[in-house]
């Protein structure tokens with residue numbers, strides 16, 4: 657893969673070392689300012705991120721873009737934890753959410769980046785499930801942290817090679833603010849969300865998402881009626897009554913694909929408020 661072409665890069669980068677092989681491909685450093693929750697999505701040109709019943713949706717939507725797989729690997733490599741919802745787990749039966757699974761060509765450089773930044777060898781996979789009905793044989797659950805509520809914990813399969821964290825439940829699933837607060841306190845200050853629209857809509861609605869890394873694919877997907885397709889905030893109604901606008905931090909290009917990074921308003925404060933405003937039960 658050739659380097660991504662940098663179209664825009666904000667000056668106020670945070671700290672973070674990066675091996676030369678990665679900064680060459682990315683066209684500079686990728687830095688974060690923890691505590692931070694940052695999401696990664698690939699979207700069709702017409703805004704579709706979820707196509708039910710289709711395997712490897714990311715690859716289909718991105719037209720198997722190498723650049724998309726590289727950015728996904730790099731973001732995972734920079735994270736303490738990769739958060740997914742059970743919907744994404746169920747839809748991706750062979751995924752392990754590691755940097756090297758996304759982009760094996762740079763596996764060694766991803767390891768080097770983690771070493772230099774003092775991160776654990778692999779980001780911890782965190783699976784959020786309110787119902788607790790998970791397939792214990794899913795490879796992504798090996799060594800994962802399952803976050804659930806009291807009722808979900810009762811329904812978890814017996815044989816699980818994973819740790820369980822109980823968090824309070826909210827009106828539509830887990831209490832996401834409490835969940836993120838507990839994760840940060842447990843040593844995961846940089847949380848990459850690779851969750852689907854259901855969990856992401858809660859993160860956005862509650863102002864908990866700090867940044868969005870969006871790959872804009874040149875492909876059109878279409879929106880067939882009743883097909884269950886979705887944009888990245890699912891069913892949430894924002895406009896015209898609620899304005900949530902991102903600030904463009906960086907833009908990169910590879911062919912006709914765009915790799916966009918947006919800072920979302922007030923989000924860091926949302927997380928900080930959650931952290932200061934609740935007691936630890938971890």
Ligand SMILES: NC(=O)c1ccc[n+]([C@@H]2O[C@H](COP(=O)([O-])OP(=O)(O)OC[C@H]3O[C@@H](n4cnc5c(N)ncnc54)[C@H](OP(=O)(O)O)[C@@H]3O)[C@@H](O)[C@H]2O)c1
Pocket residue numbers: 696697698699704705706707708713714717740741742743744745747748784785786787788789826828829830831832850851852853854855856858
């Ligand atoms: N294009 C992309 O970049 C991209 C990125 C990610 C995912 N996807 C696609 O999106 C699809 C999955 O979408 P999804 O929306 O079902 O996935 P999701 O958001 O990852 O998972 C939803 C599940 O998370 C659990 N959950 C726990 N607390 C929740 C809360 N407060 N709010 C919402 N959910 C909560 C629930 O699990 P329980 O049912 O166990 O209670 C819920 O069913 C897959 O096809 C995947 O490939 C695409």
